[in-house]
Amino acid sequence: MTWLERRPVVELDDGTLIRYDPASDTAHVSEPSESEPDDDDF
Template sequence: MQLGTRWAVGEQPPSSLPEVVAYAVSTVEEELVATDVETDGWRWTLTWLEGKPVVELDDGTVIRYNQAEDSATITQPVEPESTDYDEV
């Protein structure tokens, strides 16, 4: 059984993460910096599902590991687009 952990944005991710997942974490963090997103107090949460890491950021971004391909998939939350019917 593997236990998960949490760490702050900008800190070193756990060494138990596959390299491609750690790279995906840094890619997300670089994008947040580039777009001036305020991340004070944001944390990553690592859980292990069926022996594979799943990493989730407080904003809902999820990184999943595909062991067969040694790849990581980043899924970011989608902000709803406003329409003419949205209240002002």
């Protein structure tokens, strides 16, 4: 977990991002895009 602009951000090993929005008290999940190379792809 990291803190960007005083807000928690979690990045999973597969590239999924989870960001918390305190204004709406919700979490937003962003799936990784297929255009980014994965470290496991050779």
